[in-house]
Amino acid sequence: MKYEEFDQQIQEMIPQPSAVITGALYQMGVEALEGRPQELLIAFEFISRHFRQDVLQGAYEIIQHGSAALPDELVAAAVFLQAGDTSEHMARMANDGELMCFYHPKERGEISPLALCTILEAGKRFDSFTTTFRKFSPKDILARAKSYAKQHGKSIIGVFECISPEGEASGDLYAGQRVLAGQWPKMTTALSDIFGTCPAVAARITFDVDRDHAAVEYNPLWQKERMEHGQIVHREKHQKSSCQER
Numbered sequence: 001m002k003y004e005e006f007d008q009q010i011q012e013m014i015p016q017p018s019a020v021i022t023g024a025l026y027q028m029g030v031e032a033l034e035g036r037p038q039e040l041l042i043a044f045e046f047i048s049r050h051f052r053q054d055v056l057q058g059a060y061e062i063i064q065h066g067s068a069a070l071p072d073e074l075v076a077a078a079v080f081l082q083a084g085d086t087s088e089h090m091a092r093m094a095n096d097g098e099l100m101c102f103y104h105p106k107e108r109g110e111i112s113p114l115a116l117c118t119i120l121e122a123g124k125r126f127d128s129f130t131t132t133f134r135k136f137s138p139k140d141i142l143a144r145a146k147s148y149a150k151q152h153g154k155s156i157i158g159v160f161e162c163i164s165p166e167g168e169a170s171g172d173l174y175a176g177q178r179v180l181a182g183q184w185p186k187m188t189t190a191l192s193d194i195f196g197t198c199p200a201v202a203a204r205i206t207f208d209v210d211r212d213h214a215a216v217e218y219n220p221l222w223q224k225e226r227m228e229h230g231q232i233v234h235r236e237k238h239q240k241s242s243c244q245e246r
Contacts, residue, residue, distance in 0.1 A: 001038050009041050013048055015057050021064050028068045039104075043071040046105040047078045049225065050112050050200040055081040058090070065091035069099060076102035076187065079114075082198050083190040101176070102187075103131035111226050115202045116191055117180055119157050121209040126157045127188050128180040133202045136165035136179055138214035142207050145169070156209045199225040 003026050010022045029037025047056050058081045062069045065088045069077055076099040077090040093099050103114060115133035119126040144167035145159040152159075163169045164177050181187075195201045199221040206215045 001036075006037050006041065010044075010060075013041075013044055013056075014060050015053050017060075018064075021061060024063050024068070025060075028063065032068065032070065039071045040074070042105050042108055043074040045108050046075065046110060046112075049229065051078045051082050051198060058087045061087045062090045062094065067091040067095035069094045070104075072102045072104035073099035075104055079187065079190050079194065079200065082200070083193045085190075102181075109229065111229060112200045112202055112222060114191060114200055116188070116195060116204045117160075117207070118204070119160055119207045119209065121156045124157065126160075127185075127192075128160075128183065129188050129191050130179055130205070131176075131181050132165050132179060133205075136167075138205050138207065138216055141165070141167060141179055142209070142212070142214045145207075146209065146212070156207070160207070195219060196221070 003023075006026050006029070007019075007022050010017050010025075025040055026037050029035075029040050033039050044056065044060065047059055051059075055078050059069070059074050059078050062074070062077060069090065073094050077085075077087075077094070080090060080093075081087070090099070113131055113133045113135065115130050117128050117130050119128075141163065142156075145156050145163055148154070148163070148169045149156050149159045159169055160180055161178070161182075162171050162173055163179050164173055165179055191201050195204065196219060199219065201219055202222040203219055204217040206217075208215070
């Protein structure tokens with residue numbers, strides 16, 4: 001992607017673009033992302049649809065505070081910014097590697113797969129989150145986790161820390177392969193704080209082990225974004241198909 005195209009899309013997307021910041025982001029995309037600055041644009045497009053405009057602006061400005069944020073770090077930063085943090089602090093967190101390995105969209109138009117997860121077992125509560133919402137059935141995952149725990153003498157909470165959306169349980173799974181994203185209390189708290197006021201958090205999932213029940217509380221804002229964006233995508237596909245027929 002040439003700089004002119006990158007700059008044009010930034011101009012159309014960011015509330016208050018800066019030639020200096022845009023130039024720095026493009027250079028970072030060329031160097032750190034091996035010539036794929038468009039991945040930054042995909043992250044910004046996702047943020048623009050799921051977060052406030054001041055959050056989008058704040059994520060864009062992180063790089064001017066001394067440390068660049070990669071696409072997955074940008075989305076993580078957006079969560080913290082929406083919860084009231086600052087671009088300066090996000091730059092420090094990025095520099096210290098505290099925003100790594102979060103979700104980042106692979107293409108424009110993705111709907112947020114972020115959701116809060118709570119596991120209740122024998123009077124204990126474990127709070128976490130997932131970056132793979134809608135890629136697994138809460139009911140089926142709970143059943144598989146209980147079966148695996150019984151066979152191997154483990155707690156359900158312990159199994160949930162190493163089970164994939166497909167129901168495979170293994171200690172060798174890395175963070176991106178697991179249902180739960182891992183122990184990141186600050187992120188869990190931030191996602192909880194913005195639930196109900198931001199469409200980035202799709203739902204709250206509660207796995208009640210003792211009652212053998214999985215419940216999903218959907219965020220109405222996420223449902224609205226999913227419905228409205230789905231209509232736009234359908235309309236665009238229909239228009240594209242009509243043009244091709246002509």
